[in-house]
Amino acid sequence: MPTDDPPEIEPHEPSEVDLSDPDLYLNRELSELAFQRRVLHETLDDRNPLLERVRFLAIVTRNLDEFVMKRVGGLKQQIEAGVTDRTVDGRTPLEQWKEIHETLHPMLERQARCYATELRPALAERGIEIVAYDQLGTEEQSRMRHHFEQSIKPTLTPLSFDPAHPFPFISNRSLSLAVLTRQSGDNGPTFTRIKIPPNRPRLVEVGDDPRYVLVEDVIRHNLDILLPNVEILDTALFRLTRNAEVRRDEEVAEDLIDMIEDVLEQRRFASVVRMEIESGADPRIRSTLQEQLDLKEREIYDLDGPIDYRDFASLVELDRPELKRDPWEPTSHPRLADSQPKAFDETQEDLPNRNIFQAIDEGDILLHHPYHDFGETVQRFLTEAANDPNVLAVKAAIYRTASDSQVIQSLIEAAENGKQVAVMVELKARFDEQNNLEWVRRLEENGIHVAYGTIGLKTHTKTALVVREENEEVNLYSHVGTGNYHSETAKGYVDLGLLTADQDIGQDLVTLFNSFTGPGLDEQFRKLLVAPVTMRSMFTYYIRREARHAKAGRPARIVVKINGLEDPGIIEELYRASMAGVDIDLIVRDICRLRPGLENISETISVHSVVGRFLEHSRIFYFENGARAADSDDLNEDEGHPEYYIGSADWMTRNLDNRVEAVTPVQNLDIRRQLKFNLELILADNRLRWTMNADGSYDQQHPADGETMIDTQRILMEETRAAVGREGCRMWLATDYQFDSDILVTTPENDNEGVQNSG
Structure with a gap:
């Protein structure tokens, strides 16, 4: 649906509940310290x-x-x-x-x-x-x-x-x-x-x-x-x-x-x-x-x-x-393992290996770091773009990057090879200011167009765009991620990224990058949710739509995985949705100001947090949208199909109002299944997961007597290893696991008709 002007939905207004009551909100700073206590527990835990x-x-x-x-x-x-x-x-x-x-x-x-x-x-x-x-x-x-x-x-x-x-x-x-x-x-x-x-x-x-x-x-x-x-x-x-x-x-x-x-x-x-x-x-x-x-x-x-x-x-x-823990080496993505980097040499026209753009053309690709190797996925995307004679332009937004960044080197190589290169480097990335200043100078010395940021806003989006001429047409290849273009943190941070040839997403990135170098931020986007212009209104719309489904007696569910939940406006919307009957699971790594389990206010909301060997940094947004009632006559045109998004934004005021952020819809059916399984796996975890109480304290989950231990990160490592060399992408399909969680209930027929099935 268009993201610039969502239909108006009146909020569910509960009687006799004052949503401005301070007792409904936890303190941001004390919530952050509660997260650090969970990190400290990893030092105290003799199971490690x-x-x-x-x-x-x-x-x-x-x-x-x-x-x-x-x-x-x-x-x-x-x-x-x-x-x-x-x-x-x-x-x-x-x-x-x-x-x-x-x-x-x-x-x-x-x-x-x-x-x-x-x-x-x-x-x-x-x-x-x-x-x-x-x-x-x-x-x-x-x-x-x-x-x-x-x-x-x-x-x-x-x-x-x-x-x-x-x-x-x-x-x-x-x-x-x-x-x-x-x-x-x-x-x-x-x-x-x-x-x-x-x-x-x-x-x-x-x-x-x-x-x-x-x-x-x-x-x-x-x-x-x-x-x-x-x-x-x-x-x-x-x-x-x-x-x-x-x-x-x-x-x-x-x-x-x-x-x-x-x-x-x-x-x-x-x-x-x-x-x-x-x-x-x-x-x-x-x-x-x-x-x-x-x-x-x-x-x-x-x-x-x-x-x-x-x-x-x-x-x-x-x-x-x-x-120590068993060592982990990231693997190739199964969709890219048989598509090795191609030597762009005009004298070798018939090389057997496809380039990465041909692989993306065959269907969207979901990257999951540190399970997938950054160098063989994101870095390869930029390296091939720099050396491909058919590539016309490369654009990237850099918030943080490694001190010896190959990402930066690829952008310089692209400029040396005659590509149009534009880079947004956020100079205000806290504690990385000096590093980013040095990269700005080096990029400018190589004739690259560099934007430093937007007055009053930080640019936090993790996006890259490749413009490529193919068969006398210009096609756009996009990467929208949840993590930085940083090869070192990609080894220890759990992040997602979408490689797509979707031209609407590509055109949205064209608009976004032009906003960085132009006079102001555009407010019209086809598919991306972009802060601070469309994201808050669209997330508000999606939450209210779930409340409307619940009040109509249809199944309604929200599952969100983010790093922080601090924004009072979003919290109010979640409280209203809960009081309307929406089932809500929030997987929040650190700051969470919402109180779950309050009688008659947030009884249907659960808050979870995962702390493990890798830092959970990915953001996933799932709105059920009446998907289990797709045959109902009272559904509107945009209902009956679930909504999935991944991207750079948390539900914090700074992300929604004071930063340039982008999250992308996920429409590929197999990738949706992977995201579902990832969420369900976390909600079933009984080794790394903590659950929040209404007072802001947390309880760590443990397997019951005789119950199998479910360790999210260990299972994803095992699944990634098993997927290497496989045809297609069976990774993380929930059919191999039995969980109590009920998120994986939507049938493929109702998941989103017409979505390309090529995970």
């Missing part, structure tokens, strides 16, 4: 292999660092500006700030306790020791002292704070050692900060066995070499987290690149919003840091252990397969 638990130990630190920089930093900024506006859940910035710190303190304490009492002893039992310096023998300490003098000391710069020296600048997330010293005749102690060198191994090997001592312990126990002729009174390890929410006014910026460079510079010196420090630190060290950094008591975290666990991820690289 030991080194997998260590990997999650490091992930928790990285995740919480980012949360504090962005969310806590933003709240502190609001507090200092005197903002007292309440969120939809009824909290002021100050109330949220206090609750976050009250929640975060015990989480970090639990992480430290897990390392000290579970992981470190378990590693030692398996021959991987992380020892204290004073546990080293005399000969080992002598070797470490020599190592310190030769390899560590030259990298250190002690910075003292006294009448002759100002308080030193301390960079964001850098690990530091505070040292109190005294010289004879001094009235009081001197504070000195020593930055733990990030370019030296944090885990220093002791001998040939996997036995380590932390570099900060080596430094601490050899300070007499670094700071001679003074008395060492005490030391304390600490780490700061600075605010990443630097204010920027795009409307008055004369140059977007200059603005981004200014933001990066400001972020270095932004205010401190958290300090982690060793428990039992000398009060003089603690008070000096608190006073000089202007920290509230809540912002100081006294923690046991190493404080920063990011570097412990290096242990995962040890050659100890018995302590």
Whole structure:
């Protein structure tokens, strides 16, 4: 159906329910921390292999660092500006700030306790020791002292704070050692900060066995070499987290690149919003840091252990397969395995292998990363486009990409080969600004048209377009995905992508890319749902249509898989749909402000979350649309067929109103079946899945006695392996599995008549 002007459907308005009641909404920040608790559980869960638990130990630190920089930093900024506006859940910035710190303190304490009492002893039992310096023998300490003098000391710069020296600048997330010293005749102690060198191994090997001592312990126990002729009174390890929410006014910026460079510079010196420090630190060290950094008591975290666990991820690289998950190597897509990249050489006209465009012509192709290899699918799509003499133009939207991106290299090759190349690079992609600035300069140096973004909006869509001349016609080949054009994250993020020759979708991408380089965002699209112009209205229409089906006594169902559900308007629509009788399953990886299971309000809504070895990042939208009642006389023209979409958007206000997003309909019958099975598999998962309670807490699902364990990611890996070399694409057909979920009830005849069956 046209996406620019959906038919008007009046919302279901329940009586005696005030949908603006703050008690109906969970807090965004506390919901995010609930997700991080689920991630922390992967560290605590002894069902996971030991080194997998260590990997999650490091992930928790990285995740919480980012949360504090962005969310806590933003709240502190609001507090200092005197903002007292309440969120939809009824909290002021100050109330949220206090609750976050009250929640975060015990989480970090639990992480430290897990390392000290579970992981470190378990590693030692398996021959991987992380020892204290004073546990080293005399000969080992002598070797470490020599190592310190030769390899560590030259990298250190002690910075003292006294009448002759100002308080030193301390960079964001850098690990530091505070040292109190005294010289004879001094009235009081001197504070000195020593930055733990990030370019030296944090885990220093002791001998040939996997036995380590932390570099900060080596430094601490050899300070007499670094700071001679003074008395060492005490030391304390600490780490700061600075605010990443630097204010920027795009409307008055004369140059977007200059603005981004200014933001990066400001972020270095932004205010401190958290300090982690060793428990039992000398009060003089603690008070000096608190006073000089202007920290509230809540912002100081006294923690046991190493404080920063990011570097412990290096242990995962040890050659100890018995302590890890079985390795996973992405495979070729079965539709592309017999269609290898073709050498576009005019002297070899009869090469036996089809190119990727011929494969797409035979039917849409669903890519599922990391199960399908990024290099052999998305990268191949762009590489062949760059070298195909029939390709006229290549366009791509880059939000994040790898530091050694082959995607960028393919776009440069396309330009060198005479193609018209246009690239949208989002300079405002947080924490990737510097990387994207460098890619912009390189692309422009190669004569490529580069758009930097849209004023007031981030461009978050993951889309690419190839324009190809075939038999005196111009055809369009599109890729619409849920994840970034990033070869590294594609190995660990679960994402979907659609390769299609659908000309309507291609024309929509032409319109979208012209909007990036032209004066404004178009509002007319044939099939794509595009934010911020058509997406909100269309999703609202689809939700209300399900409510209308339910009130008419027809089956009505919504199943959505997204990363976050935060938008109050969408949540209100879901509450109304539930009160009308719609069955709703929401698979939400992290933030979810909706409360499921509230009596007479959300009794038909269930919220699920999956945390596993891969980060669930794909977005799928399923609206049943009366499909099980397709013969009913009272259905409208656009009803009786389910709606499926995949794409870049979550149900968060930023995605629907403040970003350029695109989701694409999925019309191919076999691909619809694959998506159905994927959703059903998650809803039946009893190993990785958590279910939310009305109070915002989560319960992890476990197999009942005698019940088969269903692990979504493991099953998809097995199915992907089994599909390699098969004719067609049987992957993920639910006929091989028995689940309780009832989503897979639509028969192929009713699924969507006339849809090409070529999965």
